Amino acid sequence: MxxxxxxxxxxxxxxxxxxxxxxxxxxxxxxxxxxxxxxxxxxxxxxxxxxxxxxxxxxxxxxxxxxxxxxxxxxxxxxxxxxxxxxxxxxxxxxxxxxxxxxxxxxxxxxxxxxxxxxxxxxxxxxxxxxxxxxxxxxxxxxxxxxxxxxxxxxxxxxxxxxxxxxxxxxxxxxxxxxxxxxxxxxxxxFDKKVKTQVVKHKFDFSLFTPFVILIIIAYFTEGVGFVVQATFLPDIINTLEGLEGYGNLTWTLVGLAGIPSCIIWMNLASRKGSVNIIIIALFVQMIGILIPTFTTNIYMNLLSGVLYGGTFVGLVGLFMNLSGKLAGSNPVILMGAVTTSYGLGQVIAPLYSVYFIEKYGSYDYSLYLTAFIVFLGIILLFFAKTIMTDEQKRL
CATH class of the missing domain: 1.20.1250.20 (MFS general substrate transporter like domains)
Known part of the structure; x- marks a missing residue:
């Protein structure tokens, strides 16, 4: 080498x-x-x-x-x-x-x-x-x-x-x-020299947007929401828990450590068990991690919430993008643009409702409840998507 x-x-x-x-x-x-x-x-x-x-x-x-x-x-x-x-x-x-x-x-x-x-x-x-x-x-x-x-x-x-x-x-x-x-x-x-690229122009293909694909796009919106609340506030969420002042940054460090191998692990599982099945499991694990700070002030449980978050959000980006690329076939730009937009909308909306709940109740709990509920809706959508999958889509 x-x-x-x-x-x-x-x-x-x-x-x-x-x-x-x-x-x-x-x-x-x-x-x-x-x-x-x-x-x-x-x-x-x-x-x-x-x-x-x-x-x-x-x-x-x-x-x-x-x-x-x-x-x-x-x-x-x-x-x-x-x-x-x-x-x-x-x-x-x-x-x-x-x-x-x-x-x-x-x-x-x-x-x-x-x-x-x-x-x-x-x-x-x-x-x-x-x-x-x-x-x-x-x-x-x-x-x-x-x-x-x-x-x-x-x-x-x-x-x-x-x-x-x-x-x-x-x-x-x-x-x-x-x-x-x-x-x-x-x-x-x-590049060492100017690369000659042949630009292939694709027409907007509405046939890509089957009911199954639309459910995947909406599910990725729920993951955009699931990602962003902890991505913005996690150290402060932990620091505001009784007895855990000062542990916020340690939790955030664990998010980074857990995130490093997560994409490789989840993508490996998806290649063996099917992308939709593994996405459902990863979303469920993430939902548990989101809820942990709302029901316990135990230090180890809350450090675990950081591990569960870091161990899922990176992998979920890889899983959804990889699945979208496979579903799109030779025309990935439009579909990847659609899923990225859906995820991005979730990222923009979630901090705004979080701010509303924090101002109203003086606590992160309600924003975490809503975030977990939205991720749960994503899981329900994917279970429904499984009922309308083709045999080919089951192998992706």
Whole structure:
């Protein structure tokens, strides 16, 4: 195996650069916000404003994801990927130098768009460059970068805070870290020469949207909701439980650790037991994790809630996207665009109702109840989808 990590066409280099780009795009530009939420709530943010910032960040990410689906030329993708990395770094730096709420609002929208360019477009470049017969397993390794993105940015943030610095310093260190890491990612994830790409134009095919496919799209909306409440508030949810003050960040660290192998494990199970069956199990496990903080203050149970969350949400993204790609056949862009939009809408809506319940009841419990109920509806939809599956769909 070629171990020259400066070789742009070496599979190991490509996977490392891909994981680094996920750490910058999703970790620095998104998940670090969750990690730093407790200290920011102490001195600057309100829970309401934090929820609004999360909603606009996901709206920016949604717009970027949809936009990226229609960029066919791989050379343009490289330019957009680099632009996304730069936006992620700049918008992170801004959070460390100002407390102007308008600037934060705009910066989180742009950070969401940049994250989509870094993650969605970056993943497309990784997939194009990898030289494997079966790229599914390799992409499972690439998506483990989501878990690494949570773990890495959390450890960096905690190191800065534990050395006596404030959350502003954490943002500045994270942006410096991202600058250094981006050099390797941008060097490897490009091409030695301009790639000639044959753009295949597909007409919008309404026949793709069978009742089964529509149920899958709606179920992915419920997972968008299931993902986002804990992705935004989990450390603060744990810190507000009696006797668990200060354990929020440890729980978040466990989310990252559990997320690293989750995509590989769930995708492996899906290839043997069928995607829909495994998605139902993963959603059920996630629902239990969402509910744990509402009925116990036991430290071990609540640490487990972080493990169950991290161990499911990364895998569910891989499972739904992989299933959508297979259902679409030779026309993946439209269907992947539809499921991404559905998931994104769930991500934008959930922080908003969470803020409403927290303001009304002074507790996260009601937002967690509603979130778990919506995930449960997704499970019911998928059980119904199983009754109308074709034999071919059962094998996916």
């Amino acid at each position: 070629n171990l020259n990590l400066l070789d742009r066409n070496n599979n190991l280099s490509i996977l490392i650069a891909g994981i680094i780009s996920v750490i910058i795009g999703l970790g620095v530009a998104r998940f670090a916000f969750t990690s730093l939420l407790p200290p920011m709530l102490e001195g600057f943010l309100t829970v309401t404003f934090a929820g609004l910032l999360a909603a606009v960040n996901f709206a920016g990410y949604l717009s970027g994801s949809i936009f990226s689906m229609f960029i066919k030329d791989i050379n343009q993708k490289v330019l957009l990927f680099r632009m996304g990395i730069v936006l992620c770094i700049l918008t992170t730096f801004i959070l460390g130098v100002t407390e102007n709420e308008t600037i934060w609002f705009i910066s989180r929208i742009i950070a969401g768009f940049g994250a989509a360019m870094a993650f969605v477009v970056g993943s497309a470049i990784v997939m194009t460059k990898l030289n494997f017969e079966n790229k599914t397993k390799a992409m499972g390794i690439h998506f483990s970068g989501i878990g690494f993105s949570i773990l890495t940015t959390d450890l960096v943030s905690r190191a800065v805070l534990s050395s006596g610095n404030d959350w502003k310093s954490s943002w500045l260190v994270l942006s410096a870290f991202a600058i250094l890491a981006s050099i390797y990612a941008m060097y490897i994830l490009c």
